[in-house]
Amino acid sequence: MPRMERRADDELALERKAMHVISGEKILVTGVTGMVARPLAEFLAAENEVWGGARFSGSTAGAESSVEEDLRASGIRPVSIDVGAGRFDDLPDDFTYVLHLAWMRADIAHLSEALRTNAEGTGLLLQHCRRAKASLVMSSTAVYSANPDPWHLFTEDDPLGQGPTGQTAQSSPASKLGTEVVARFCARAFDMPVTIARLNTFSGTTSSFPAMHIRAVLNDAAIPAPNDPNPHSPIDVEDMKIQLESLLDAASTPALITNWCGDEVVTSQDWVREASRLSGKQGQLLVSPVPGSPPGAAGDPTLRRSITGPCQVKFADSFARLYEQLTDVQPTKTAD
């Protein structure tokens, strides 16, 4: 990809680097309707040909769903794909970059379907797109085994597999592992550069975890937390956009595996207190441990920093902006 000359005196170049890092590429973003995939795809669409893959279950023959229309309005070309079925009839195979964020969140009763989509589907998709210069496969820190120390920073070589059994995604540890290992296999089997990014908490959009908690404070709703303290290392979605290029550049064979988290450690207690202060309300954080779940979820950003450099957005600023955004609109409105 064309890289900007980075000269200390050229602030414009730096700004361009921050704004439009990747240009002129043909990029597939799977799971494009998702909370993280969509802002990334919209960002990339400014200077690239971006295809947004999803099932688009709302669309009927000859008529696009409103989601597809919205995507088109953002410069993204919607394409119907079913990752689990491996059905890619309408999907070109000449993408230069792939961001694979589609995954099936499922409870444990649907583990087999989750594995079909998350493990098998990842293989079928990457095989289809094996000519790409780089593929970023989104994983999650759910692959790590729980650590009893809430302040433990998960590192890339920590034990795997005995991870959080989150209420809504109990199949995550096994199926995210499946996603990862299949991506690793594809990197070697097809000699295709792959980055596996283990995302944890992100911030900066109205559907992010901190935003959920701001809404709960504003609505006087109880907020469950697995532990007090409950540390996270949130990364702002703006930083994710900036870091995409470096992470794709670092894609390798065998696959690069890195945490994708922010540089600061913040507890959910901290941000609920802050939302309470700003709103004059009393946020109700209730400690409700989930057996097998880790008390903390912060990742060690060392490896990622060595690839992307430090994060640009301070969490305090990210949170303040988010609070403003959520109080500007109707506080009771839920994000889609």
Add this chain to the structure above:
Amino acid sequence: MISDKKVLVTGATGQIARPIAERLAEDNEVWCAARFSRPEAAAELEALGIVPCRWDLGSDDFSMLPTDFTHVVHAAALMAAEEHDEAVRVNAEGAGMLMQHCRSAEAFVFVSSFCLYQKQAPDHPYAEVDPLGGNATYASSYPVSKIAAEGAVRAAARMLELPTTIARMNVGYGMSSWGGLPVMYFDKMLRGEPISVPVGYDNISSPIAETDIAEQAGGPLFDIASSPATIVNWAGDDPVSERQFCDYLGGLAGITPTYVESEVTFDCFVSDNTRRRELIGPCQTSWKDGMRRTIEARFPGAFDASDGEKSGR
């Protein structure tokens, strides 16, 4: 049973795959790929008409392996990796890479393990659809690498359109290698050592004799291979606790086994065999017959004393 085929058996120096390779070698050209950390093993296999081939599951180098195998049984695994990431790399990526190398095969059997099931009550009969997420007290990286490996094998089966069976091994036992848990425990009994059992409950398994293993792997498991992969528990028909079979074998030998509770034991699982029975039928050997014969053969004379008493000598 298949015949006149070209078969690759990985890990055939080990306890599960050795009887499979031997049985298949009666009617087929059989290659055994393994690290051969015990060099004599190569000569032993050669003497049985099996082609030994030095190969490392974690490596990208497949140059020593032909690509025209018609059938593959992949049983090689790295069990005691300290690093989870290394266990995943070797066992899971390695399984995928082997499938890619052998993608023209008619059928591929991947030997998985019950250890990947999430632990439930000690007498819970585990079925193939049960939750995964095992935690082996004896080798913490093993279950996660098996879960990951199954993910890779499932994906590769569809990507390569390679008919595949994932067979989850329970407790196997017999003449090969170290012989499995019954042999290990009997050896402890002979030496007067206590047998480790979990704290507060019994380890119950569904042990399968190596004769059944060899018979089922020699044809039936190939026959049910498909893409997407067929997943099936691979276990004996009858559940039995460690104490039950140790007491039984001890009784035959006139020894009273002793037990000690421990946090670290060989976690066991009862198998729900509905799917296997439907697909390939029942096992032939009961645990009592299989274990008695195995111990008689491995420890000649071990049961003589008590036999003598019974017959009044």
